Amino acid sequence: MSNLSLHLFGQPQIVDNQINITHDLPTKAQAMLIYLAVTGQPQTRLWLASLLWPDVEESRALKNLRDILPLLRQQFPEHLLITRQTLTFDREQPYFLDVEQFQQQLQLTDPTDEQRFETLNLYRGEFLAGFYVPQAAPFAEWQMLWRERLHELALTQMDGLVERAVQQPEKWGMGLELTQRLLELEPWRESAHRQRMLLLAYMGQRETAVAQYVLCRQTLAAEFDIAPTSQTEALYAQIIAGEVGPAAARPSETRRQPHLPRTLTPFFGRQAELTAVTTHLRSSQYPLVTILGEGGIGKTRLAMAAAQKVAADFTGGVWFVSLEHLPYAPDAHMAAEQLVGAIEDVLGTAVAYPHKATPATLVQMIGDQHMLLVLDNVEHLSAGKKLLLDLLTHCPHLSLLITSRERLNVQAEMVVRLHGLPVPDETQPIQMPDVITMSSLQLFTERASRIAPDFILDDHNLADVVRICQLVEGLPLAIEMAAALTAYQSCAAIRAALTANYNALTALGQDDLPSRQQSLQAVFDYSWERLLPEEGLALAHCSLFQGGFMAAAATAVARVPMALLLALTQKSLLRAVGNGRFDMHELIRHFAAEKLPTLPIDSHAVQTDHARYYAHFIQQRASQLENETAVLREIQAEMSNIRAAWQWATTTNQLEIVRQALPGLTSFYRLTGAFREAHTLLGQTLRQLATLPPTVEARLLLGQLSAAQSYFVQRVVNLNEAAPLAQTAVTIGEELNDAPLQVIGHVRLAAIRFGEGQIGESEKHSQLALALARQHDILPLEQAQSLRYLGQIATIHGDYAAARTHYQASLTLAQQIGSRPHEGRLLKDLGIIEWRHGAYGRANEYLQAGLANVRATGDRPTEAEILKNLGVVAWFLGDYAQAADAYQQSLAIYQDIGDQAGASDTLNNLGLLAWGQGRYEQSAAYYQQSLRIKEQIGDRLQMGIMLGNLGIMSRTQGQYEQARQWHLQSLAILEEVGDELGKGRTLNNLGLVAANLGQYEQALAYYTQSLTIRRALNDQEGQGKTLNNLGAVAYMQGQYATATAYHEQSLHICQGIGDRIGEAVALTGLGLALLGAGEWARAEEVLGTAVALRRQLNNENLLMESVTALAALYLAQGAPDRALTVLEEVLAYLAAGGSFAGTEYDFLNYWHCVQILAATDDARCDAIWQTAVTQLQTHMAHIQSQELRHAYHHNIPWHQALLNQAHSKNQ
Helix, strand or coil, X not given: CCCEEEECECCCEEEECCEECHHHCCHHHHHHHHHHHHHCCCEEHHHHHHHHCCCCCHHHHHHHHHHHHHHHHHHCCCCEEECCCEEEECCCCCEEEHHHHHHHHHCCCCCCHHHHHHHHCCCCCCECCCCCCCCCHHHHHHHHHHHHHXXXXXXXXXXXXXXXXXXCHHHHHHHHHHHHHHHHHCCCCHHHHHHHHHHHHHCCCHHHHHHHHHHHXXXXXXXXXXXXXXXXXXXXXXXXXXXXXXXXXXXHHCCCCCECCCCCCCCCCCHHHHHHHHHHHCCCCCCEEEEECCCCCXXXXXXXXXXXXXXXXXXXXXXXXXXXXXXXXCCHHHHHHHHHHHHHHHHHHXXXXXCCCCHHHHHHHHCCCCEEEEEECCHHHHHHHHHHHHHHHHCCCEEEEEEECCCCCCCCEEEEECCCCCCCCCCCCCCHHHHCCCHHHHHHHHHHHHHCCCCCCCCXXXXXHHHHHHHCCCCHHHHHXXXXXXXXXXXXXXXXXXXXXXXXXXCCCCCCCCHHHCXXXXXXXXXXXXXXXXXXXXXXXXXXXXXXXXXHHHHHHHCCCHHHHHHHHHCCCCEEEECCEEECCHHHHHHHHHCHHHXXXXXXXXXXXXXXXXXHHXXXXXXXXXXXXXXXXXXXHCHHHHHHHHHHHHHCCCHHXXXXXXXXXXXXXXXXXXXXXXXXXXXXXXXXXXXXXCCHHHHHHHHHHXXXXXXXXXXXXXXXXXXXXXXXXXXXXXXXXXXXXXXXXXHHHHHHHHHHCCHHHHHHHHHHHHHHHHHHCCCHHHHHHHHHHXXXXXHHCCCHHHHHHHHHHHHHHHHHHCCHHHHHHHHHHHHHHHHHCCCHHHHHHHHHHHHHHHHHXXXXXXXXXXXXXXXXXXXXXXXHHHHHHHHHHHHHHHHHXXXXXXXXXXXXXXXXXXXXXXXXXXXXXXXXXHHHHHHHHCCHHHHHHHHHHHHHHHHHCCCHHHHHHHHHHHHHHHHHHCCHHHHHHHHXXXXXXXXXXXXXXHHHHHHHHHHHHHHHCCCHHHHHHHHHHXXXXXXXXCCHHHHHHHHHHHHHHHHHHCXXXXXXXXXXXXXXXXXXXXXXXXXHHHHHHHHHHHHHHCCHHHHHHHHHHHHHHHHHCCCHHHHHHHHHHHHHHHHCCCCCCCCCCHHHHHHHHHHHHHHCCCCCHHHHHHHHHHHHHHHHHHCXXXXXXXXXXXXXXXXXXHHHHHHHHHC
């Protein structure tokens, strides 16, 4: 039977059957075993994978875990219980774990000092000292948490044992050894230096005691640049004077043990607050420290942790005084009397004071002792604060640590304000590695595992536990109560109950809690009963606000003055968050709102005032919204109130409030990209309006809402459903003779029809909107939008001069009215014109200027669109990494704001990028995702583009007939919508399919049509592509001079516009044409340039094509060995799984390889030839038409050569 020992204090050691096997295990295997042993709980595989491999994909992390398990199972077959879901350390088997032994021994009832000393010897050093697990931040956080907890436990126990040793001469030696260990752990621990000085002096080692003082002074100066405290200086003076020594030893007068209640549960989090409290208590400048917070926030627990931590600094002891059982005393004299009595009850016996204490005798009782009083729950006795100040004044070494829901509000008070434990951000996705060390989740898990020992926080309940902690805003008492419910309910059920009503926690009592904390309702009632009537009224009024409020709003809406807000803040019922803003814990808001029916408040009137206030608030800021991010942030801060105001106005049919808020609210949603929320909110109001009588006011509002909603429906649903809404706006505008509504409706229809590919209809509505707005001299922004749509339509038609004219006119209007977001969109449009002309430098300038503009105004949808176009420019310039980064940023924004159309466009671009890098499966996946979205939203124009991209993918994979079908479908849509630019592109792609099949006449016809359109549109980049393709057809037919001419024209264009990808294609095609024509010297120069350029572009399969062509040139020159040397790079690429798929001359490249290998009698020849023939035959098998199959075989020279060689080999 295996006997396992785990020594985790100091450098970890894993000993199995008395053999140290630590270094036989990988670091992460050690970490996993340690974690399982220390936690002692079943852990899911996903949890462990997230703990140790947080930075890799989930599937990869789980695989890494599976790779380690066989080793652990083999090494520890008896100690690890491994299932498909969980791993558990089996504590039923024999084992030794020093950490567990250490904790258990220290929890024994009344152990002897010798037993404690023996237990402390287990603490050889810090937990897992020097143990580091690379790239495992969650494990490191867990390790640090345990290290600090055990370190503090060891120090506290050593301190206590030293205190007892000082009082017993026979144990002075033990005390000296312990102080030495304390100082090894914390050289700056002044209390340990003092203890050691005292012991040395008692033992007659006066000079050594003085040397210890010198060491203490030097250490404090070096570490913190501070001097020893007055206590240390006084002890030093006594030692020098001979007042402390063997004859004067008075152990009974040394430091007392802290009189603190035993804590029965672990302390989680609060490290920053704990540090703040202990730092203040150790400073003579802060004799009065108040831990402030609402009920259930964890004040008492923090106070005890802090008191335990500083206990060694108070020779007069640390005394815990509970005040929660005392009655409320609003009178100063009564409160002081109760405080004196409570303190005397704790101190009286210990200090042997013979009479009942009074304030004066209490001062005498404490005297000049270095003493800390922890006064727990002072709020109901705060009227007695003068007594506390008198004690501090007359007792020079007394410190007070107070817990309270209210400030004492005196100058001497240093306040440490508690808030809820940290919870995961609601706006961020839940990632297990990021949340497992959060104290709120740790608290829930620990308390739940006490109720239900088999409870595990795993991927099945993580989201529910996170949401529970979020709902109660990290309130520890509420988390503990929710965790207790796991004995009866699933986490999902607890979450659902809490979401529906916070009263889910009010009925749950815990018997070991004070009555005022038996439920959340009791916690609130305790505070409510101590409010003045006007304070209760003010708190109930404030509960009507959502997500916080400004003081001005509280005064305007509920007539609550600043004085009452401050009073409620001092009582921890409101929170001041700065700049005149307040909020309240959601649980307090819930319970305060429940008091509303019991108070003399007209809730309906106050709610209406609230709605009017916030409608006016957003209306005032609507005109500044687009240009000032400060205004955007101001509205963002009030969105919960604005949303509540809108919903109240909708429910109560207060149409004027809705009308007032509508422009600002929809502008805000557009700019921030909160499309889904807008769609939901406006949809609710539209449905409510449909139930009302059709008054003029209601009809006008219906038209305005329909126009606004059409934008959000277009973005998150589809174009088909958006169009009727926009048409409703036009119809109602005509019915009511309301020109502004008609203009807005036509602008929306222009946008929708453009998206549908109905270019003519889009142009009609743009012109109607523009003419009507100009006629009435209204809506300059809508005029600018109409001009922009006309510019986009001109771009589609290839009329770039007209497009620039429209864009410039729109830009002028935008600048006149100060609409920076619209200006940013136009800069983007002008950038697109430039990159379509191949002027990538100017395009980048426009786009970067537009990006800076929209980021300054917070316009997220346009930011995403500009990033997408910056990716296009980077792609044309061959900077694939930059293109991918821009596309991913764009996609993230689109997905975050719910813009399906934008996400689809970016997915399409990612597909193009993947295709250009030879990642065809990934490319096809992107295209299919994009096409599905386009079909859902009815975007005909973009569907044509998507179908064309799928055609490119099919052609690359040798599925030529399928490719032709995709392109013909694309062409039909593009002709239908009038997209000339798209037609030119699709005709070019059809030419490529025909050329790949050996149908040269058909290919030339398609290319000619494409070139005519592209020249008419001045599409420089497109012309370069088509000229290259014409050159390729000429080369395939052996017309090398014609091919050279075409490639030279293409090269000239590509170099002129900075199209480096096109330049590399032209150089390779030109090199092959020159090789065919026998112009070897020039061919070598051109192909060498192509190779160098493609290396820069980092496109491996296209690089291999250029290298292969260069090797073929050397073979033609009669240098086969040199050809093979050059070809070795290509052969290595192919051997590693690469291919020529997606290159311009895929099977020609294979044929060149075969020729070179045959010429050099290389054994790899047959394998390369066989690969090529297999691929060729696979492509032929895809071709259904016998005529096309024949052309594919016989019309393309290298196809015929490869297949003829196959035939001869079979003879």
